[in-house]
Amino acid sequence: MPTIPEPSRTSYGLALILHAHLPYVRHPEHEDFLEERWLFEAITESYLPLLERLNRLCDERVPFRLTISFTPTLLAMLSDPLLQGRYLKYLEGLIEFTQREIQRTRWQPAFQRLALFYHHRLTQARQLYEESYHRDLIRPFGQMSRRGCVELMASCATHGFLPLMDVQPVAVYAQIRVGLQAFERAFGHRPSGIWLPECGYAPGYEALLEAQGIRYFVTDAHAILFGSPRPRFGVYAPIQCPNGVLAFGRDLASSKNVWSAQEGYPGHVDYREFYRDAGYELEQDYLRSCLSTDGMRASTGIKYYRITGKTEDKQPYDPDRALEQAAVHAEEFLTQRQKQGISLNRRLARMPIIVSPFDAELFGHWWFEGPDWLELVIRKAQHDSGLSLMTLSDCEAMKQPLQAMQPCMSSWGSGGYHEVWLNGSNDWIYRHLHKMVERMRQLADVHSRAEGWQARALNQMARELLLAQSSDWAFILKAQTHTTYAYQRIHQHVAQFTRLYECLQANRVDESWLATIEAKDNLFPFLDYRIYASSPPA
Amino acid sequence: MVRDPWWIYAYWEIRPEIERAARLQLAPQETIGLQSVLRVYDVTDLSAEDLKNAHRVSDIPISSLATNWYIHTDAPAHAFIVEIGLRTAQGRFLPLARSNRLMCPRCAPAEIIDEGWKISDEDYWALIGESCGWGTGASPLDVQRMITQLPSSGFSPGMFSPGAFGSAKTPKAQERHFGLWVKTELILYGGTDPKAKVTIQGQPVGLRADGTFSLRMALPDGTQTIPVEGTSPDGRETRRVVTVVTQQTTMQTNLDGQPASDSSSSRRLIDANNP
Numbered sequence: 001m002p003t004i005p006e007p008s009r010t011s012y013g014l015a016l017i018l019h020a021h022l023p024y025v026r027h028p029e030h031e032d033f034l035e036e037r038w039l040f041e042a043i044t045e046s047y048l049p050l051l052e053r054l055n056r057l058c059d060e061r062v063p064f065r066l067t068i069s070f071t072p073t074l075l076a077m078l079s080d081p082l083l084q085g086r087y088l089k090y091l092e093g094l095i096e097f098t099q100r101e102i103q104r105t106r107w108q109p110a111f112q113r114l115a116l117f118y119h120h121r122l123t124q125a126r127q128l129y130e131e132s133y134h135r136d137l138i139r140p141f142g143q144m145s146r147r148g149c150v151e152l153m154a155s156c157a158t159h160g161f162l163p164l165m166d167v168q169p170v171a172v173y174a175q176i177r178v179g180l181q182a183f184e185r186a187f188g189h190r191p192s193g194i195w196l197p198e199c200g201y202a203p204g205y206e207a208l209l210e211a212q213g214i215r216y217f218v219t220d221a222h223a224i225l226f227g228s229p230r231p232r233f234g235v236y237a238p239i240q241c242p243n244g245v246l247a248f249g250r251d252l253a254s255s256k257n258v259w260s261a262q263e264g265y266p267g268h269v270d271y272r273e274f275y276r277d278a279g280y281e282l283e284q285d286y287l288r289s290c291l292s293t294d295g296m297r298a299s300t301g302i303k304y305y306r307i308t309g310k311t312e313d314k315q316p317y318d319p320d321r322a323l324e325q326a327a328v329h330a331e332e333f334l335t336q337r338q339k340q341g342i343s344l345n346r347r348l349a350r351m352p353i354i355v356s357p358f359d360a361e362l363f364g365h366w367w368f369e370g371p372d373w374l375e376l377v378i379r380k381a382q383h384d385s386g387l388s389l390m391t392l393s394d395c396e397a398m399k400q401p402l403q404a405m406q407p408c409m410s411s412w413g414s415g416g417y418h419e420v421w422l423n424g425s426n427d428w429i430y431r432h433l434h435k436m437v438e439r440m441r442q443l444a445d446v447h448s449r450a451e452g453w454q455a456r457a458l459n460q461m462a463r464e465l466l467l468a469q470s471s472d473w474a475f476i477l478k479a480q481t482h483t484t485y486a487y488q489r490i491h492q493h494v495a496q497f498t499r500l501y502e503c504l505q506a507n508r509v510d511e512s513w514l515a516t517i518e519a520k521d522n523l524f525p526f527l528d529y530r531i532y533a534s535s536p537p538a
Numbered sequence: 539m540v541r542d543p544w545w546i547y548a549y550w551e552i553r554p555e556i557e558r559a560a561r562l563q564l565a566p567q568e569t570i571g572l573q574s575v576l577r578v579y580d581v582t583d584l585s586a587e588d589l590k591n592a593h594r595v596s597d598i599p600i601s602s603l604a605t606n607w608y609i610h611t612d613a614p615a616h617a618f619i620v621e622i623g624l625r626t627a628q629g630r631f632l633p634l635a636r637s638n639r640l641m642c643p644r645c646a647p648a649e650i651i652d653e654g655w656k657i658s659d660e661d662y663w664a665l666i667g668e669s670c671g672w673g674t675g676a677s678p679l680d681v682q683r684m685i686t687q688l689p690s691s692g693f694s695p696g697m698f699s700p701g702a703f704g705s706a707k708t709p710k711a712q713e714r715h716f717g718l719w720v721k722t723e724l725i726l727y728g729g730t731d732p733k734a735k736v737t738i739q740g741q742p743v744g745l746r747a748d749g750t751f752s753l754r755m756a757l758p759d760g761t762q763t764i765p766v767e768g769t770s771p772d773g774r775e776t777r778r779v780v781t782v783v784t785q786q787t788t789m790q791t792n793l794d795g796q797p798a799s800d801s802s803s804s805r806r807l808i809d810a811n812n813p
Contacts, residue, residue: 104723104754106739107762164539167638203641221669222685228648232655234665252689253671259689283723286754344668347661403655409540409643416685417542417643427606430539431549 011386012341013353015248015395016374017067017218019195020047020360021159023472024073024523028082034292035485039077040090041301043137044125046364047078049371051140052128057378058149064378067391068141068360069153069195072182073470075138076523079186084135088126093289094300095122100286101278101302110316111304117319118302142187151391154183154191154214157524160469161421163200163409164430171437171469173208174531178466180212181526193217193392197471198421199250199357199412206241216246216392218357222416223407224249232403236344236352238395240404247407248392253340254356257333258367265333266367269307270325272317274366278302303368326369330376338384353395357412426474432494436465437532439501444533453509456518458529461500463521468493496521543614543645548576549606550622552634560624560632571627574602578609582616586639589619597625615644646681722785726764727752733771739764759785 022042027033057064077083098119105112133140144150156162157178165171176194183191193216194209201219209217221235224247231239235249258264279290279300292298305314306322337354344352363370381389413420440461450458468490476486496517503509530537539547579592600607611618618640623633647662664675670684730736732749743751761784768777791798
């Protein structure tokens, strides 16, 4: 294990956090399902590149500490044999497509070079996934954690946005409880910290966290900055909630470098243009294997252009030039942190900790060069003797005196509160979700010792409820990007839940139907519906 | 439900018999001008049962068909309870349902300063400026700016979906939103003895089991000379076919029947460099 930095020798700490999440998308009822590609694209473009780079850093003994959280829905998909098999099939299709692309672009050297680049990348992805990791991406992350480079953090069951369910504390409790159980099953140990979905926090959650052995969580900056009493160290030291659980506030300055739509690094003209994809540009018949099952165009991840500028006239992407730019941005990021760290150290008269959380899928999928940038940041960081890369547990272990205070309700969504998940496009969801929790709780109390099909039906109700609670559906409805699917998912989970409820009321069930939905929404095999009871099992 | 420090959201479903029962309490003259209202109680520091002592009570007239409402409470760090009910023209209020208690978050620095962790105003605002990446200190006026400029998590699973690409996916002319783009590809195909060896422009090409081959290529403007060479299985005979293809692309724009000068953005769409 690495040593805990000594405040006297280190002038500032940087805690980089990656939060990995995708909603549960698994459709065994169809041969091929477009939305499953969310997972496949994230594996190819984010998870595998991140794993490969972080593993390389570990192997080379580059000293670093990084915190990564996983949601249980993502963990369940990563370990699902059906999706693992489908991912490889998807990859085969893309590899075959890049072979055709190499031929097709033979009179356009700038594009043929990219076709070769993608062909190589995808072939390598297949080799990593199949031969190096044996289709299991959870284990290598676990290994990295045992090697002391990465600390793994839990998250809530289905990435439910807690502040909009907390009129029913049992709903919040269940999201957290199932999240911790899933983590323990995936990684074999209990987590010490939790990533609250979308940093959604309201006073009081710390009690639920403490009761389940969680020692810290992450909030957005204003949770701490407007907390009471006033924070002596701003967001640059964790604070203690009244019950002793720690809260870390996000540093907005470092976030802005990466997240900001205007000034953020990912918008640089040399980086790969996300919005131009071969799947939308090439002739339809030729695309065949890349189309969705209903013959619609879909994204392939084969993207030929760089951002170029505010123009439709995009120039071909140049991976070498982009990599050089990533190095410049890594340097710039560290220089800014150094300036910030030294100035804060002077002002606070103690070692400040800069907490920088990001969505893991930002790196690679959205910002193609992101994994390279991260690797370069870590490599370059070792040359700054005043900087210490830290995990959140490291910050806790420093045992510096911490201020006690009450953080404020907040989230890291646009506007800083709940508007993204509660507005005219999605507010209709909540009456259904709240009713489901009420019914779940009622039945959990009535059936305190259910067996046989009744226990199965009750557990399946809990699964449908949790799946309906994913914050993703509300987000997608708001973002207007793929609303039909989000609407169908909510509708389907509410309908299945309601039918199960009615079956239990009538004391009669169609067991083959029950088996069908169990096989379909099959995550959390350990789930016990009694977590919703008035006195849940310990 | 709390939306943010300034807004709360209420939804409801009133069973008809509850509303009927309430109406039965009304004298006939009271049914004239009957209005559905949301009554908002400011119950900061009060318990939920203490509505009578509410700091402030305000009514929002609503349509009787409404099933939900966003309420502009405009009071961060205050607590609210909302009732839905019927109000008579005479001012009598018949509640039909009551909400849970809501606590809106504070959206300003706390007044309380911890004796053990003293911080001056100047230091506090300097820290806020630092946290926001503004380089300099902030002032109370900047609080709103900070919240609105939060670098919010801009990523969502929706971004994996094709819908996320919208119209930005296909090249288009910008000025009048009318675009036309044309590209050409060349398919070269042929056949020979399945055991023969074939090269196209010097590069070997794979043969299918029946000896046929095909190749599809993006065709840029200009002249391409494409030699295809086949060598018999015994290596004794070669045959060479040379195809020469010339492509020239032009574009003209007419606007309202008149030839218009090609806008640079649309002219560039026909770009031999595009795959």
